[in-house]
Amino acid sequence: MDYYAGLDVSMNETHICVVERDGCVVLEAKASSTPEAIAAVLETAPACAKIVLETGRMAPMLFHGLAALGLPVICIESRQAYQALKSLATHKTDRNDARGLAHLARTGFYKPVHVKSLPAHAARALIIARKKLVGQRVTLENQIRGLAVVFGVRLPRGLSPRFTEQVIQASQGIAGLSGAMQGLLAARKAVLEAVVAIDRDMRLLARSSQACQRLMTIPGVGQLTALAFVATIDAPERFRRSRDVGAYLGLVPRRFQSGEIDYVGSISKCGDRRVRTLLYEAANVMLTRYRGALALKQWALGIAQRSTMRKARVALARRMAIIMHAMLRHGTTFQAA
Known part of the structure; x- marks a missing residue:
């Protein structure tokens, strides 16, 4: 007889439920949210054919940890699981959720998702940290500008070498303003140093990755875009067709059809927003800064003539994602012809 398990994961504890093929509960227990503790509890029950857990912050660590222990773990889409679990129990509790996930595993009514590898998550952590730090730098510079403009001082661009010098000159002789500017400049300097350190790590990762080196042969694709794309795709073989990557990244038009209504709107904006933004920027660089003869660029410029430049950038970003996948x-490089 086959047995199925459901795991309702939280930060500290995981509720475990094991059911048999007919739906009878065999085991209900709690364990610490670690692969070893969960595996130890599952060893007290019959061997399970499927072990199901939802996507979430703890999912990558638990999925890869349980898989390394030889357990048949499956990660499923949390939004679909939420809608299914609402119909299985009147009260939403961790115990009922674990039981509902076990029944989903038993019936097969779930959508499995790919769990990215831990190295891919590490690369994404660098990219996310850099984005947050750059946002903090811009916030600090805007705050400095706001304080300086009260005294009639207009500052240059934030990354200009004269920015810090003019800020210090503008605040000299004004006790309160001088202290505020010194504090903001010190915080800005620390953020800039952190961004430089992250850029150094990203450069090393991109240089050591053959996949990133191949992607960077495309005009407009730099180390940040290449690293983000490789980390997001993770396993290229999981896409049956390269053109499916456009839908995965939210670069295809949204469609709503019901009866006589058939509406096609703007792009769906699903998937990783950061990668979608980077591809859009890479497409803009190819269209506006790359001077070489390129069939892909001419194709996008033809779209711009028939429609708008914005739609041409989106179409080129989608085509670039397909080519990169x-x-x-x-394992090929970009062909300019």
């Missing part, structure tokens, strides 16, 4: 899958 094909390059990752087949």
Whole structure:
């Protein structure tokens, strides 16, 4: 007889439920949210054919930890699981959720998702940290500008070498303003140093990755875009067709159809927003700064003539994502023809 398990994961504890093929509960227990503790509890029950858990912050660590222990773990889409679990129990409790996940595993009514590898999550952590730090730098510079403009001082661009010098000159002789500017400049300097350190780590990762090196042969694709794309795709073979990557990243038009209504709107904006933004920026660089003869660029400029430049950038970003996935899958470099 086959047995199925459901794991309702929280930060500290995980509720475990094991059911048999007919739906009878065999085991209900709690364990610490670690792969070893969960595996120890599951060893007290019959061997399970499927062990299901939802996507979440703890999912990558538990999924790879349980898989390394030889357990048949499956990660499922949390939004679909939420809608299904609402119909299985009147009260939403961790115990009922674990039981509902076990029944989903038993019936097969779930959508499995790919769990990215831990190295891919590490690369994404660098990219997310850099984005947050750059945002903090811009916030600090805007605050400095706001304080300086009260005294009639207009500052240059934040990354200009004269920025810090003019800020110090503008605040000299004004006790309160001088102290505020010194504090903001010190925080800005620390943020800039952190960004430089992250850029150094990202440069090393991109240089050591053959996949990133191949992607960077595309005009407009730099180390940040290449690293973000590789970390997001993770396993190119999980996409049956390269053109599916456009939908995965939210670069295809949204569609709503019901009866006589058939509406096609703007892009769906699903998936990783940061990668989508980087691809859009890479497409803009190819269209506006790259001076070489490129068939891909001419194709996008043709769209711009028939429609708008914005739609041309989106279409080129989608086409670039398809080409980049094909390059990752087949191990090829970009062909300019």
